[in-house]
Amino acid sequence: MTAEPLGRIHVPAMDEILGRPFQVLDNGFVRVIDYMGSDESIVQAARVSYGTGTKKARQDRTLIRYLIRHHHTTPFEMCELKLHVRVPMDCWRQWIRHRTANVNEYSTRYSIAIDAAQTTTPGGWRFQALSNRQGSSGFLEEAKGIKLSEREHEIQDLARKVYNERLDADVAREQARKDLPLCTYTEAYWKIDLSNLLHFLSLRMEEHAQLEIRLYAETIGNEIVSRWCPLAWEAFNDYRVDAVSFSKDEQALLRVLFREGPSAAVRLAESLGWLPVENGKPSQHFERSEFEQKLGKMGIALPWQTGTP
């Protein structure tokens, strides 16, 4: 392997947005502080593994798509992104669970807490989801929302007053902050490699992720990664975000459906316990519902009656 002189890799589309905040929520943002590498670096690292002889063997796009398709993740670790983010703390609590990142957070032990908490518009209050015990679904009517937003203002206002009273009494900042609302904004530098970033995005852009962090994830993906490593971003969407997976049982159902027809598929589903009946009526079965959605996306007619709950 020759050791040729090198220049640093630059991505002009990234240099253009360096330091520019993309707004998220009422008072949050994401902005790029620095980056290392590009699509080209992924290819460069993959080719270390393959040795010099193969340099022209595949085109870059084909290689990147191959790597994503076959879960060869290490070349994507060769790209690194450093962001400056401003996020409500309850959203940050979810964010920080991703452990393979470097973090420097604004310290409310050292400094006075940022004077901003996430607020909700009267139309922005979400219903508890029925089907998904941990999610939300749809919005409350605005009349109810007005009252809720007033009370939100009231509690945030009192919390800040109490905080300031403590500071005025010379209470330590580390203790004074204890009753600030969970949605008080914090800031952080967050640095992560592209492989782990894509994993973060796949979990946090997903429809079951909480709306707030989903908005951050979508901003990072659509505004930043798409500019930084467009080939990796495209492949990630084609083979991860927009992919669909069939389990062993689902494949068996499809096989029977195609080879033996709908009634055989119904019989198999029954034997798998996928068509439960309660009080004489078909009842809910999560795994079957998920399968029905997948069939719908593929344009395949359901072998059993639609409209089962």
Next chain:
Amino acid sequence: MTAEPLGRIHVPAMDEILGRPFQVLDNGFVRVIDYMGSDESIVQAARVSYGTGTKKARQDRTLIRYLIRHHHTTPFEMCELKLHVRVPMDCWRQWIRHRTANVNEYSTRYSIAIDAAQTTTPGGWRFQALSNRQGSSGFLEEAKGIKLSEREHEIQDLARKVYNERLDADVAREQARKDLPLCTYTEAYWKIDLSNLLHFLSLRMEEHAQLEIRLYAETIGNEIVSRWCPLAWEAFNDYRVDAVSFSKDEQALLRVLFREGPSAAVRLAESLGWLPVENGKPSQHFERSEFEQKLGKMGIALPWQTGTP
């Protein structure tokens, strides 16, 4: 290496406290759910490295002390501890920054938030530290504390009311929680290996750590690790917690002090910029203050006048 039959390693002193909560703060706790290994496992793992021939070469205690002294950390990774903890969220925010642990936290998206927030007694309000911008030092007089505790009750009470109003209006739990106080209690299973646990303890038992997390760290160390791996715990205290380190400059000062006497040491300190003067008076110098404390602990007289700020 022979592959003899094995029984599982048990530590009777741990089996006794399994599941028993040790209270921390007004409403928190730490309790052991499970553990893997013991002092014996550390030795066993270290001896894999050394091969069979040396099995009796060193006594266990000597070997464990040697490993700690020389930063051979991997054998300590062979022990694993699983705790169930109940902690205020603002304390948990510091805790979770230790990335090499496994975590399952109580979900306030899925379930209703725990109805408890950390409260402060009138005598429990701490002053902002002067010397250390991020710490606290001493307590406010109780008369002032009474008022602060009343206001704490008021804000916590309102926050819980607002939370319940939202739930009553069928707002999603993931959104309803947003204005709960930062010190609302959460619970988690937290699993970590002994090497990373000792690192956690060395940082969180330290005097600059915030009081709340320090109390948790001390409970884990003194009540749990001391029972689980007493030899490792003793060595950790002798070679880490109670050790003192001298930098290159500090060693140079000591060398000059011992060989040439106090005035030579003062001259060296001056040339290092350790004895700054402001408006004709000696002024603060953090590194010198730290050195003075170390000399004090060793019983060595200061070469310069004591009482410099």
Next chain:
Amino acid sequence: MTAEPLGRIHVPAMDEILGRPFQVLDNGFVRVIDYMGSDESIVQAARVSYGTGTKKARQDRTLIRYLIRHHHTTPFEMCELKLHVRVPMDCWRQWIRHRTANVNEYSTRYSIAIDAAQTTTPGGWRFQALSNRQGSSGFLEEAKGIKLSEREHEIQDLARKVYNERLDADVAREQARKDLPLCTYTEAYWKIDLSNLLHFLSLRMEEHAQLEIRLYAETIGNEIVSRWCPLAWEAFNDYRVDAVSFSKDEQALLRVLFREGPSAAVRLAESLGWLPVENGKPSQHFERSEFEQKLGKMGIALPWQTGTP
């Protein structure tokens, strides 16, 4: 959450095999030293997230399958396995690339290298794969293998002689070992949580993994994990190992195939560049070949002519 007294979780099927070596290759093994947790611990940890109220809401098996299906990996991190393994070093080089594990390896700096290198039977020499540049495929005829195995013996024999000569000359063990064959056996304690272990197995039981490490992975999976956490093992196989994933393009092809028929599917495949022609003949296209295999498994007839390379 109540803090009831606890006993340690035991898995009788694991206690039975504790310390018992499962042979792999000619001279290697895998044996269980200790374990923490079981299927029950996965459920227990998941329910911390869900709070007390839901304890009986789902059956254990259903919950574990749900967790695997939806990539909720953290409860699986609550189980920990400690193995003692004996592995050729060139296989260990692949093994050790999995970073989220704890390791104590036999030290050939400290001790004399294990006197065993992996040997190959005359029938065990594998051909370089044609389709997959990094794999193998089929076996050389035994006549050729005899010669190769003789030469293997010769080189391993000389390497050991040279090693011993160096030791006899009092050369440091750390240097004497430098020309031992890559396939010299080493031993290690290897400790990992179940979530990361399943990830390891999914990559190393895969058909593209090298045969040697695949044999270790299969032994760990089929002999150990299947006994330790049978529900997790079953779910892992159904939703990971035996699952099949369709990319965005593949779904589009299926949709067109089902709705508009084979000729429309062929037109789409052509427009995607999946049916390249070279010198008037259909040429190789990796992604199409992978798709054809998936269709085969589902019992769906190919829309284009089979037999394309």
Next chain:
Amino acid sequence: MTAEPLGRIHVPAMDEILGRPFQVLDNGFVRVIDYMGSDESIVQAARVSYGTGTKKARQDRTLIRYLIRHHHTTPFEMCELKLHVRVPMDCWRQWIRHRTANVNEYSTRYSIAIDAAQTTTPGGWRFQALSNRQGSSGFLEEAKGIKLSEREHEIQDLARKVYNERLDADVAREQARKDLPLCTYTEAYWKIDLSNLLHFLSLRMEEHAQLEIRLYAETIGNEIVSRWCPLAWEAFNDYRVDAVSFSKDEQALLRVLFREGPSAAVRLAESLGWLPVENGKPSQHFERSEFEQKLGKMGIALPWQTGTP
């Protein structure tokens, strides 16, 4: 915190050496492929924690030294370095044990193994250390070395021949490599943040590290980190590499020595078991020897007779 426009941070001294190989051993090298950040980025990240108000409060050098002194490691994680290295595999086996790095290694499954193994000059054969069972110490006389180097040539030569015979017989590369010498060169891209790099250097530049990896570590430290982040490098040397630590017992000995004189110190050492006697003669005690070395560096006379083994 304002969100000002940003340029990328450049370090001219690094740009100059980009891609340039620094030779290590007979055939190895280390060269910089890319970097993110500088001393300035460490300061920038630390100040996120401290908020805007303190921007001019401390000079950069003082702040960086404070961070290192107090083990505030996270700001150093904000700098990232990507190297291309060429290393003997037995040295790489030690290197790869540092888990918090990103790696792409040359694949000898995919490509033909690099045709180079580390060779030893007749004067380069090291003795097994007596005091340290895992180290080396001094060199064998050249007359003996000549013979050893000849045999090294012989075994390396045969190993390469056997490898080529296998390739000629169309044996899979993944299997053909199995009897190559451990010191065969490999190459890799290795990417790591500054905090973890300094930890790597502190362990691998240490006198007990094997000579080969020590040479790599010294090259990375002295040639690269010193150019990249000179302030961090200086502080790291002053507070880590050149620091000395005294355990609880060692401090007690010093305290007694200074306050009560040498005979009291001897009595304490005896009661600690530091002055063992075997067959009427003083015998070896590792911890005491280490203490004696530290006293020597500080210019403090030993309280007991020197020359004890």
